[in-house]
Amino acid sequence: MIAVKMQEHAIHDPEKPWGHWLRLEPEDIDGMSYVDFDGTRHPTIRHAFWCGRLNMPLFAEKVPDDQLEIIQIALTARIRGAGGRPMYHDVLSLDHYRFLHQWLVSERLLMLTESRSPLDGRLTAEGMSVVRMLDVTRPHPVRHQKPGRATIDLLVDIVTEPAKGEERRRRVEEQAQAWNAAFLRRSLAGRPAVILAKRGDGPMPIMKTVWMLRLPDVRSRDALYDWLCDHLDRWPAWGQIAERYNGQELTNHLLSVMIADRSVIHPEKDRCT
Known part of the structure; x- marks a missing residue:
């Protein structure tokens, strides 16, 4: 109908x-x-x-x-x-x-x-x-x-493969190198981190880091990256938020989406301590 x-x-x-x-x-x-x-x-x-x-x-x-x-x-x-x-x-x-x-x-x-x-x-x-x-x-x-x-x-x-794991993370990162907005795993000052790199609009469209988040351990970083891989279609919009406003605005926005999504559960922290 x-x-x-x-x-x-x-x-x-x-x-x-x-x-x-x-x-x-x-x-x-x-x-x-x-x-x-x-x-x-x-x-x-x-x-x-x-x-x-x-x-x-x-x-x-x-x-x-x-x-x-x-x-x-x-x-x-x-x-x-x-x-x-x-x-x-x-x-x-x-x-x-x-x-x-x-x-x-x-x-x-x-x-x-x-x-x-x-x-x-x-x-x-x-x-x-x-x-x-x-x-x-x-x-x-x-x-x-x-x-x-x-x-x-x-x-x-x-996009549609249900499997998770390091193979998918690596495959996404390899493809993302050519995109205009890409979340990537990095190590910053010796700590695991996820960054958002965005290609500029000037005559030399180089990639620049517009957002970063340090995590306590590799497992937490990979759990976050798995969730980001489940939302590839939102990466360009999230890149615009970080570029137009600031990194804190994107962090707050991602937290709101995660709470609504309820799909990110840390394997060791999903219980009262």
Whole structure:
């Protein structure tokens, strides 16, 4: 029903990103909400598209960005008029490729042409606006990479992988070196710490440390970093808080989010002493 309401009221301008009509309103704890015509609130535009427009479920309480990456690849290929063979060899099997295009036609993101084959579908106005939205809202880890098999695998591994541990921490840190805002593990004056490095906007866009937090031991630092890895999509916004205000403001903000999240529990301090 939500998807039907959204389609009935939305004006799909191919020159504007999908969701341009959503109303941005503040939330109590962390960030803003995108409000639809019927009052439904979404934490992100991608959430509004995936859950509201497509009426699809979340995966592990998250929007599956790897699936949206596949949709973006398929729709972008139709803009270029590219044939399907490179895509289904690189990303999907032929059967999945055919089903994807049939589904995109059923969702009115592609329209049939003279051949009447979904594989030759042409972008609708909404399909074009979806391409624009998916491009400007791509997850931070893959924002500067061309969509393809490598970015899909990265999103699966980093964003949706439930496993924790040192392997994931190292993988995130390696990828984060190229991002505009990155939390990194460091040792400061002999103590374990987490820093936030942010790339400047000047003619020489070097990375500078805008926030740091020393921890009592490595275990505490890694527990904090695990939690930060679970919130990769918030790193750019948190970098802006540290840069616009100060480190203490970001510390207070992170504490508020952690309390609301209730997902950071120190293994040795989750009891009265």
